Every structure is written in structure tokens, then in C-alpha cells.
Amino acid sequence: MEMAVEIQDLKKSFDGGKSFVLNGIDLVIPADKITMLIGFSGTGKSVLMKHILGLMKPTSGNIKVFGKNLSQRSEQELIALRCQMGVLFQHAALFDDMSVIENVLFPLSEHRRDLSKARRLEIARHKLKVTGMDREHDQKLPAEISGGMQKRVGLARALALDPKILLYDEPTTGLDPILTEMVDNLILDTHKLHKGATSLVISHDLMAAFRLGDYIVMLDKGKVLLRGTKEEFLNTDNEFIRKFIDKGIRRS
Amino acid sequence: MKKFFYEVGSTTLFFTDSVRLMFAKPSRMPDMIRHMKFIGNDSVIIICLTGVFTGLAMSYQIYIGFNLVNATNLVGPTVALGIFKELAPVLTGLIVAARAGGAMAAQIGTMRVSEQIDALEVMGVNPIQYLSSPRVLAAVLTLPLLCGIFDIVAIQASELLCVNLLDLDKAIFWNKIELWIRPRDVMEGLIKAAVFGLTFATVCCKTGFYTKGGAKGVGDTTNKGVVYSMVLIIVLNLLVSNLIRLYFSLVESF
Ligand SMILES: Nc1ncnc2c1ncn2[C@@H]1O[C@H](COP(=O)(O)OP(=O)(O)OP(=O)(O)O)[C@@H](O)[C@H]1O
Ligand SMILES: [Mg+2]
Numbered sequence: 191m192e193m194a195v196e197i198q199d200l201k202k203s204f205d206g207g208k209s210f211v212l213n214g215i216d217l218v219i220p221a222d223k224i225t226m227l228i229g230f231s232g233t234g235k236s237v238l239m240k241h242i243l244g245l246m247k248p249t250s251g252n253i254k255v256f257g258k259n260l261s262q263r264s265e266q267e268l269i270a271l272r273c274q275m276g277v278l279f280q281h282a283a284l285f286d287d288m289s290v291i292e293n294v295l296f297p298l299s300e301h302r303r304d305l306s307k308a309r310r311l312e313i314a315r316h317k318l319k320v321t322g323m324d325r326e327h328d329q330k331l332p333a334e335i336s337g338g339m340q341k342r343v344g345l346a347r348a349l350a351l352d353p354k355i356l357l358y359d360e361p362t363t364g365l366d367p368i369l370t371e372m373v374d375n376l377i378l379d380t381h382k383l384h385k386g387a388t389s390l391v392i393s394h395d396l397m398a399a400f401r402l403g404d405y406i407v408m409l410d411k412g413k414v415l416l417r418g419t420k421e422e423f424l425n426t427d428n429e430f431i432r433k434f435i436d437k438g439i440r441r442s
Numbered sequence: 443m444k445k446f447f448y449e450v451g452s453t454t455l456f457f458t459d460s461v462r463l464m465f466a467k468p469s470r471m472p473d474m475i476r477h478m479k480f481i482g483n484d485s486v487i488i489i490c491l492t493g494v495f496t497g498l499a500m501s502y503q504i505y506i507g508f509n510l511v512n513a514t515n516l517v518g519p520t521v522a523l524g525i526f527k528e529l530a531p532v533l534t535g536l537i538v539a540a541r542a543g544g545a546m547a548a549q550i551g552t553m554r555v556s557e558q559i560d561a562l563e564v565m566g567v568n569p570i571q572y573l574s575s576p577r578v579l580a581a582v583l584t585l586p587l588l589c590g591i592f593d594i595v596a597i598q599a600s601e602l603l604c605v606n607l608l609d610l611d612k613a614i615f616w617n618k619i620e621l622w623i624r625p626r627d628v629m630e631g632l633i634k635a636a637v638f639g640l641t642f643a644t645v646c647c648k649t650g651f652y653t654k655g656g657a658k659g660v661g662d663t664t665n666k667g668v669v670y671s672m673v674l675i676i677v678l679n680l681l682v683s684n685l686i687r688l689y690f691s692l693v694e695s696f
Contacts, residue, residue, distance in 0.1 A: 240560070243560075243563075243564055245560055245563055245564070269566040270566070272563070272564055272565065272566040273565075273566045275564065277561070277564045279557045279560065279561060280557070281556060281557060283556055283557035283558050283560065283561040284558075285553075285558055285561075286552075286556075286558070287549075296565070297565045297566075300468065300565060300566065300567055301565075301566060303468070351565075
């Protein structure tokens with residue numbers, strides 16, 4: 191199986207080595223599949239994602255994306271690589287001085303100047319349509335649309351450059367059950383639509399992880415507790431994971 | 443002390459990055475013009491207001507003093523020198539730093555805490571080139587213009603007071619100014635204004651850029667950016683004046 195991301199013994203400390211947020215992560219993320227990253231709040235899921243994106247530098251360890259070490263890539267290569275990654279941030283992170291359509295246009299006007307203005311607008315409009323945003327909201331500012339809509343616009347923006355790796359940081363946290371299901375379906379649809387795309391979804395919703403994930407990774411105290419399929423998770427004898435699963439099942 | 447050197451170092455690095463990336467592709471011209479409008483156009487009224495009242499107050503004080511020694515003919519040039527070389531650039535710098543600098547720090551800080559800067563980076567956009575460079579360039583270009591407006595407005599106000607209320611002769615007022623003020627005195631003020639623009643834009647963008655933690659962080663950042671800028675402007679004023687004077691005296695000696 192081809193691997194999109196390979197992480198070896200990744201460690202990260204924010205206080206110069208006193209405590210480690212990530213404490214020796216070994217992980218592979220297969221291409222073309224949905225991998226779910228679960229774990230309690232504060233276990234370093236977002237930090238791990240920022241390392242994959244190259245936004246944070248590891249204290250020690252290696253991260254390979256598409257077979258090449260991040261630390262060995264030049265600035266130029268890193269930019270090119272990032273154009274192949276789309277990210278939906280935890281709070282959407284839309285540019286608040288730009289309208290909805292301008293937000294989606296932004297990555298296009300940064301990297302696809304070869305296309306005509308009309309063509310770029312067409313692509314942006316199409317991405318918004320795919321994620322279920324009506325035309326009537328195009329000119330609104332992010333502050334004027336609901337949280338669920340912001341997530342959709344964020345996803346449309348992440349999809350603008352047709353990325354090969356899609357990362358979602360808790361896409362459904364803070365949404366109501368109906369919206370949650372909608373976003374989950376959106377992730378599935380997006381994955382099917384973008385053939386060959388790798389998805390990494392951060393979540394602390396176990397049921398969603400079982401429903402969406404080809405593979406599930408459980409993070410705890412800066413280490414990978416278990417990586418496997420749904421069956422492997424259900425049959426594990428790890429005390430901690432059993433508790434996590436029981437809690438998840440009882441809640442739903 | 444260690445923290446002080448760290449601040450100075452990181453600000454210098456941030457500054458060199460901003461300048462290095464100023465003309466990098468893709469061009470940020472439209473953004474820069476937008477920032478120039480915000481820094482410049484939107485400050486004109488407050489600069490004019492400050493200019494008028496500074497000109498009036500200073501003329502009156504100097505008139506009282508010079509009247510004692512019967513040298514009221516020299517009120518014009520003295521006021522002009524004080525305004526062109528010191529008051530106009532410093533006051534312009536301070537006012538715009540508080541107004542536009544605070545806004546810069548708050549805006550960039552908010553972008554940091556709401557992950558918008560991360561989003562920029564993920565999209566392969568250099569956030570310093572996108573956020574800081576156009577602001578710094580806009581401030582450098584705009585402040586001399588504002589300072590020039592301050593000069594003109596203040597000296598006009600001074601003339602108004604001296605000629606109409608203090609009964610000085612209008613022709614003598616302007617003649618003496620022409621006699622005593624050299625173009626380089628005006629230049630000195632304008633150069634200083636440009637340096638102050640550079641200072642506050644760099645400091646405010648940098649503090650905003652490294653904001654940590656929520657709304658409180660943004661508040662702290664704004665506060666810090668404005669205070670550092672103001673102190674730096676006042677301190678740099680003396681330094682830059684002397685450097686410019688040194689430069690002119692070197693040029694003249696050749
Ligand atoms: N820039 C930073 N500087 C210092 N500490 C940080 C930084 N970013 C994250 N941390 C610390 O790293 C730990 C993990 O944070 P992270 O945001 O990755 O958690 P998470 O697993 O994403 O949690 P959540 O589910 O709440 O989003 C936290 O204890 C946090 O305090
Ligand atoms: Mg998180």
C-alpha cells in the first residue's frame with residue numbers, strides 16, 4: 191500500500207524539553223483512504239496536524255510526506271507541497287475581511303494566475319455548490335453566516351486547488367446532530383469525488399470514526415495507542431480503549 | 443535583559459523579512475494602496491487638527507518670549523524650524539502609531555489566534571509577505587506625506603495668528619522664513635517621518651504576528667505594539683536627527 195504520510199518517532203516540546211506534547215509518534219497514513227485521528231481534548235491532535243503541514247518544526251523525529259522528508263524540502267518545495275494539501279481548521283479560519291466567494295477565490299488567485307478571472311470564479315462557485323452553499327450568500331462576510339456555513343465555506347476553500355491530502359480538524363465539534371451528519375456525509379462525498387485523495391479527520395467522536403474511517407488512530411498522552419480498522423478496535427483488549435469505546439456507545 | 447535582546451533580535455529579523463519580501467511575487471500593490479488609504483487618507487483630518495493647534499500654541503508662546511527681547515520678527519522662522527524638524531514628524535508618528543499601528547496589531551493578532559495566519563501558510567502564502575510587507579511599505583510612503591500636510595497647516599495657522607492677532611507684518615513673516623529655513627530642514631522632518639512610519643509598522647505587525655492566546659492576547663498585543671512604537675519613536679527621534687545632521691555635514695564638507 192502506498193503511504194501519503196510517514197511519521198517516525200516524532201517528539202514535540204513547547205517548553206524546551208521539560209514536557210512533551212508529542213512523545214514519540216510512529217504513524218503511517220495510507221494514500222487514498224480515510225484515516226480518523228481520535229483522542230481526548232488536549233492530547234496533541236491539532237499539534238500533530240500542524241507538524242504534517244510543516245507549520246510546526248518537530249523537536250526530534252521525521253515526517254515524510256509523499257516519500258520525502260519535510261526538513262529536506264526547500265521553501266519552494268514546501269509551498270508546492272502545501273498547494274496539494276487542503277485544510278479545514280477547527281474554527282474554519284475564514285479571512286474575516288473577505289466575503290464568502292473571495293475566501294474561496296483566494297487560493298486560486300494566489301496560485302492559479304494562469305487561469306482567467308472568469309474561470310477562477312467559475313471554479314470557486316462550483317466548489318461552493320459542491321459543499322452546499324447557495325449563491326445568495328456569496329457576498330456575505332464570514333461573521334454574517336452561521337457556524338455550519340462557515341465550515342462549508344472553509345471546506346470549499348480547502349478544496350479550491352484540488353488537493354491530494356485533505357485534513358479536517360474536528361469538523362463537527364460544536365455542530366448540532368443534523369449538521370454533524372451532514373458534515374460527515376460531506377467528508378465521505380468529498381472523499382469519493384476526489385479520486386486518489388487522502389483524508390485525515392481529527393475527531394473525538396468515536397461513532398463518526400467508526401462510520402467514516404478506513405483506519406482509526408487513537409492518540410493518548412502524546413503516543414499512538416492503537417492504529418487499526420474498526421474491527422481491530424472493537425476486539426482490542428486494551429483497557430483504556432475499551433473504556434473510550436463503551437463511553438462512546440453509551441452516549442449514542 | 444535577555445528578553446530585551448530577544449525582542450530586538452526578533453524584531454530585526456521580522457523587519458529584514460518584511461523588506462526582503464516587499465517586492466516578491468505575487469505583487470501586493472492593491473493591498474498596499476488599501477493600507478495607504480487607511481494609514482494616510484483616514485488620518486488627514488486628525489493630522490490637520492493637531493497641526494492647526496500646535497501651530498497656534500507654539501506661535502503664541504514664542505511670540506511672548508521674543509516680545510520681551512524685541513525680536514518678534516524672528517517668530518516665523520523659529521516656529522517653522524520647531525515644527526518642520528521636530529514637532530511635525532514626532533506628532534505625526536505618535537498619532538498615526540496610535541491610530542493605525544493599534545489597528546494593525548489588533549487585526550494581525552486576531553488573524554493569529556483564529557488560525558487565519560496558519561490558513562495563509564497552508565495555502566502556500568508567506569504571511570509576512572502578505573500581511574507585513576505592504577503595511578510597512580505603505581507606512582513609509584504615507585508618513586512623509588502626512589508630515590508635509592502637518593507642516594503646511596501648522597505654518598498657515600501660525601501666520602494667521604501672528605498677522606491677524608499679534609500684528610506682525612505678513613511680508614516680514616514670510617521673508618524671514620525664507621531667509622532662515624533651508625530645504626534640508628524640511629527634508630530632515632520628512633525623512634524622520636518615514637523612519638517613524640517604518641518603526642511603528644514593523645513593531646505593530648511583529649507584535650501582532652506573535653500573539654498568543656485568545657482575545658486577551660490580542661488586547662495585550664495591541665497595547666504592547668502601541669506603547670513600544672511610541673517609546674521607540676521618541677527615542678529614535680534624537681538619534682535620527684543627529685544621524686541626518688551628520689550626513690548633511692559630511693555631504694557639505696566634500
Ligand atoms: N503553540 C503552542 N504553544 C504551547 N503549547 C501548545 C501550543 N499548541 C498546543 N499546545 C499545547 O499542546 C497540547 C495539545 O494541544 P492540541 O491543540 O494539539 O490538542 P487537541 O488534541 O487538538 O485538543 P482539542 O480536541 O481540544 O482540539 C495542549 O496542552 C496545548 O496546551
Ligand atoms: Mg484541536
